[in-house]
Amino acid sequence: MFNAILLEQKNGEFRSRLTKLDESELPECDITLRIEYSSLNYKDALAVTNKGPVVRKWPMVPGIDGAGVVEKSVHPEFSAGDRVILNGWGAGENHWGCLAQRASVRGDWLIPMPASLSSRTVMAVGTAGYTAMLCVQALERQRVRPDDGEILVTGAAGGVGSIAISLLARRGYRVVASTGRTAEIDYLMRIGAAEVVDRGALSSPGSPLGKERWAAVVESVGSHTLVNACATTKYGGVVTTCGSAQGIDYPGTVAPFILRGVRLIGIDSVMAPRADRLNAWHCLAQELDRSCLEEITQEISLSGALATSEILLSGGVRGRTVVNVDA
Structure with a gap:
């Protein structure tokens, strides 16, 4: 038996609870993991509260992230005792996830845990930090350099934003953080932001084109915030988008793209190729x-x-x- 959060929907009624499950109830896959740490992401919170259409099958164990040790394996690449990471691949959505002490998953979804990282550190990074690294790497592939100008990070006090700020600052970029949480200004400056702006300047409807300011943007909010970020990006600048906390809509125009050559790049962490995952985690380590x-x-x-x-x-x-799934 193991502890797990279980989400159920019966006769139109939703229930989320901490319960004990038998290992025989796990989905049939080629690897059984002993989870040591998981993490709580925005998508997990939507699933646990049933406030977003995250869960595709019922009942469901949520948790898009997990780190721990292989207990059983019939996969050719992994053996019992191997330390591994799981991010995405539908875990917590259409396959039982990692907010539990055990998980049964496909070995093709796993990557080896870098030797320098613990399970707790890996989950402190989690999908949010791994996504932030994918954003930073995308900017650099587009040849955005520190001397090109300021980098805007939206949703700055969240997981993606916080780690993106730290990574960019360490690489020498001048980072401007956008947040609605005035109490977090000191925190954002401590982790690497050179300046903090109120999200209100970006979150309401704006002009198709605004004053050019940003060399690049790490955008994790969506909707009007994404539109305004694009509208104020410099000629030839780059915007990476990876979230939709404000909304999945894009209530804007093509003006930034056809008049300023702004490049909008979508960042998907859930189904990202294994090579990209390995590279991102290598750099994070x-x-x-x-x-x-x-x-x-x-x-x-x-x-x-x-x-x-x-x-x-x-x-x-x-x-x-x-x-901490054991606490």
């Missing part, structure tokens, strides 16, 4: 500022994920939340 990571991380128990999900969706959680 080398570049992470561990003291900064601790600054942006809180730890909760498995049962705590239920209440924390509501707080996260209301904007009351900053940075990253790791889940």
